Amino acid sequence: MTMETFITVNDAKIFAKLIGTKSIKPTVVMDAGYGDYSKGWKSIVSEVASLTEVLVYDRAGLGKSEASSNPRTSLEMVRELKELLEKMRMTPPYLLVGHSFGGVNVRLYASIFPDDVSGLLLVDATPEDYRERFLPTMSEEFQEAYNNQFTLEGNYDEFGESLRQLKEYKMRLSVPLIVLSAGKKDYYSDESQKLWNLLQEETLQISSNSERIIAENSAHYIQDDEPLIVIDAIKRLLEPFEEN
Template structure:
């Protein structure tokens, strides 16, 4: 009888938390209005933000779990010398969830549609960070005539699992399993909302400290949403397919001869090790070799989120690529 009472109490508690999660999410959506514009793509709304004037246009994509908010130490400064677009991939930030698998091919398709519908014409300088480095490179392989330059910010490389120690590969596989099967359920009953409320969300708590104070609350509300964790799991589930798509595209198509700057973090971050840091720097050197104009730079003061740890460096690198692209267009 006691077990039955305990099970009933637990069930009521879970239902109560799930109801609270829905109500709190709706409250957050009323409180934190989209800073940019919403545009409908394939039956869902995607959120993007444009600042500045000039060409070529900078188009920025964020890492896994990232939003356009991650670039708000960079975007206003870049807007002083050219036009810059940041956006939230489907399922993140103020964008609706996607119905298709979150592969590189699908994400690039949605981004190009967004740019077209918003009247933002190429050529673009693509900026990719972490996981989205796969997407920006896939974009360049598939549509080289639309890309005038590229900045890669501590990005994922398709050969990362080949180079990492087996223990680290297993650790990543366990995280992916949790991201796909467990974390969305935890989010649905509001557990991440409680962790955010008490500033106890692993890794994200450190990230929040790096964001401008004015947008910290909005970022926390995003991390508390169920769709955020569902999307994180969907991107993890699609990771191997995205890797295959990039490998196939790289084997069949030449990377365009464009200004290319590859930024690598200079110190371990988010639980990383010195060994992993060295591996990533070597893989980034490989990416810099894709273009005759490729250059790798080590961000000595920064961990993984270089755009937050050392935004001045990222701004300067983007400026250099813009200037080189402008010279090439007038030559």
């Protein structure tokens, strides 16, 4: 089953796509990276929908969704996702999957609404102290390109505010967490890759039930480079809900 719909959230119509059939397993809710939208999951969404119901959506101002007058910070996006799920009458808990900046959003969602979440999958997610510890170690060219990308969805300051919000609301979770990180990042030296690996490893500390998987042959878009790794991680997080 596939259903596409537009739901008014605050002052914007948000595009959402529901795929698959609801079962005793949690609905998988996928949040794409900065400037990305629902099509960012096209490599895996059909396979995941064979396991359980899947929701992909376009955040305000991206894809088919209207722009919002609210700040483009993670906290606003989390509130909007919460409203979207409620208006669609979705039943928690959800298995949240976040790629890159989407990982910031799903982490913040799990901290604010822990009862809504059955598990977390972070797909090469942005660490909370990326700017302080990682970005300064990169070349000036890399830093300039990084800073100049913030035109699609929120500006540089709003992105920084999102990382600050993640720290402010940070709490120790008990839900299963899989941290899936890229082992072959574009433009990364050996030293940069090691630091990235360290920051990803430290993310395990947010849950008492966590596991790290390195996608050795993947750059940032693991769902495209090694889709089976992402699909397998989702399967594992759904296993506790398998029918007997």
